[in-house]
Amino acid sequence: MKKSHIKIFFVFSALTLWETIARIRIFSPFIFPSITDTIIYMITHYTRLFEAITYTFKLLFIGLSISSCLSFILGTLSALSQRTRPVVEAIISIFNPVPAISMLPFAILWFGLGENAIIFITIFGSLCPYTLNIMNGLNTLRGITVEVGKNYGLQGLPLVRYILLPASLPHLITGFRSAWGVAWRSVVAAELVFGAVGGKGGLGWLIYVNRFQLNAAGMLGTLFCISLLGILMENIILEFIETKTVKKWGMKT
Numbered sequence: 001m002k003k004s005h006i007k008i009f010f011v012f013s014a015l016t017l018w019e020t021i022a023r024i025r026i027f028s029p030f031i032f033p034s035i036t037d038t039i040i041y042m043i044t045h046y047t048r049l050f051e052a053i054t055y056t057f058k059l060l061f062i063g064l065s066i067s068s069c070l071s072f073i074l075g076t077l078s079a080l081s082q083r084t085r086p087v088v089e090a091i092i093s094i095f096n097p098v099p100a101i102s103m104l105p106f107a108i109l110w111f112g113l114g115e116n117a118i119i120f121i122t123i124f125g126s127l128c129p130y131t132l133n134i135m136n137g138l139n140t141l142r143g144i145t146v147e148v149g150k151n152y153g154l155q156g157l158p159l160v161r162y163i164l165l166p167a168s169l170p171h172l173i174t175g176f177r178s179a180w181g182v183a184w185r186s187v188v189a190a191e192l193v194f195g196a197v198g199g200k201g202g203l204g205w206l207i208y209v210n211r212f213q214l215n216a217a218g219m220l221g222t223l224f225c226i227s228l229l230g231i232l233m234e235n236i237i238l239e240f241i242e243t244k245t246v247k248k249w250g251m252k253t
Helices: 003-023 035-044 046-080 084-095 100-111 115-139 144-151 157-167 169-194 203-212 216-247
Strands: none
Touching (some): 003 035, 035 216, 046 084, 046 169, 046 203, 084 115, 100 169, 157 169
């Protein structure tokens, strides 16, 4: 049996077992909704779900864009300067173990209860993992790769742009996958705490609303959306990009 078939079989079996337990009412529907009720909620509230998804992805895109730019700057500085590298490494060592959601009190103090605070949490969560992968990618290419670039007269930023960054592409994509995963969880967690901003809210806020309304099917349906979107991005979109780049070019098996 193929690996994909095993996954499908496992998911189908788990959903069937869940539906069976829900139907025979071992637990109350208020705490253990059926898969059928969950699917009905997702179909009847698709507009609300779509609006929440759009809002969450807007904040995620802003946070990841800023985080990626900062990660490239820090990673490049660490690769170009022996003096800068210990500073960047020290910053990562201090902040990388800190969960992004633990910065919530500071985010509220600095930015208030709004979108900026959620974006800050997203940036904080994804910055260190991406910077660390960029640094590892650039630093492991020193030696022959750098000497080849210097033989062509490249130094400084041109060396990074034309030699180091293309050669470290597998690390960059791996780093982005890590940053995406952390940012995705961070933005949903922050929305769950902050709630709606200006009458609008994302997936985390929708979980909170359904919890307040004792709508377990709504909570589970929103969680399904979060999981499915994560799988779509991680195993389809990013995997497709990796297949069409580093795997196609023989940079990764």
